[in-house]
Amino acid sequence: MAFKQVKPQKGYELVMDQIKRQIVDGEFAPGAKLASVVDLAVSFGVGRSTIREALSGLRAMGLVDIRQGGGTYVADPLPGKETLALDAEAIFDRAESLQQLLEVRKILETGCAAAAAKHRTEEDLTVLDGILATMQAHLSDESIGEEADVRFHLQLAASTHNALLQQLMESVSQRLHESMKQTRRLWFYGERAEAQRLLQEHSSIVEAIRRQDEAAAFETMKRHLQKVENVLESALRQKQP
Known part of the structure; x- marks a missing residue:
């Protein structure tokens, strides 16, 4: 039996997937402000660079807006289902x-x-x-x-x-x-x-x-x-x- 190769997920991908799921499930409402990079790093037990990469990925999907000096917010309105289905x-x-x-x-x-x-x-x-x-x-x-x-x-x-x-x-x-x-x-x-x-x-x-x-x-x-x-x-x- 042939199997399709799988790639191990990187740390930022795991973080990104968790936050994405919370947004899709409505745990974070459109327009809601996410915790700071520092606080997210502590919550996930990862480095700040990992959090920044995860947020960059979410931004690429149109799920969050990153405001310079103002934090990260859930997109309002959220993108359509096609975009929500995208991963990295x-x-x-x-x-x-x-x-x-x-x-x-x-x-x-x-x-x-x-x-x-x-x-x-x-x-x-x-x-x-x-x-x-x-x-x-x-x-x-x-x-x-x-x-x-x-x-x-x-x-x-x-x-x-x-x-x-x-x-x-x-x-x-x-x-x-x-x-x-x-x-x-x-x-x-x-x-x-x-x-x-x-x-x-x-x-x-x-x-x-x-x-x-x-x-x-x-x-x-x-x-x-x-x-x-x-x-x-x-x-x-x-x-x-």
């Missing part, structure tokens, strides 16, 4: 389907960034700065962050003042929106990254465009997307037997 492995299962779109984005968006640096206007910079301000003001609101992220990348295409580039970006805008939601989750989960760090990367792209440094805009966008690709590749490696 299921999140990464989507990596392969995202990889091809990311390849297209790398080709298209690095070119958009360079062209935007060459052709941008002061009005374009004002719009980009406004999007960055929205990201800054809503670091703890993932839904607003996703919307702002998509608008940022579409505005880069608009800032090229090349109608064909804009049309190309708009033609994949729906796919872009859907994929960005998943890549942001993979980013936060795989990199243990904070929203502030993601904001800094977007800011660096805008600063290169502001200086009209085409090469820097190209390379900064390339590095930004490469980090997402690294997370996807890591996810695919985890899926290999």
Whole structure:
């Protein structure tokens, strides 16, 4: 008889599963504040880093909101049943389907960034700065962050003042929106990254465009997307037997 190999769960996965189950069972109501990292570490008998990894996983599933300096709260409203059914492995299962779109984005968006640096206007910079301000003001609101992220990348295409580039970006805008939601989750989960760090990367792209440094805009966008690709590749490696 053949058996399917099983992987031993890591400490943060055990913690994550317990908290997830309590949220799903209604022991933690939507909007409720969880105990601090220190208190959770004591309760579970694990280190603080284990708790932080578990909370990052729950955030990736859309189950909690982590507010910088304000603690961790159960998402309100909670995500739908499909998302609630996800575990860490299921999140990464989507990596392969995202990889091809990311390849297209790398080709298209690095070119958009360079062209935007060459052709941008002061009005374009004002719009980009406004999007960055929205990201800054809503670091703890993932839904607003996703919307702002998509608008940022579409505005880069608009800032090229090349109608064909804009049309190309708009033609994949729906796919872009859907994929960005998943890549942001993979980013936060795989990199243990904070929203502030993601904001800094977007800011660096805008600063290169502001200086009209085409090469820097190209390379900064390339590095930004490469980090997402690294997370996807890591996810695919985890899926290999």
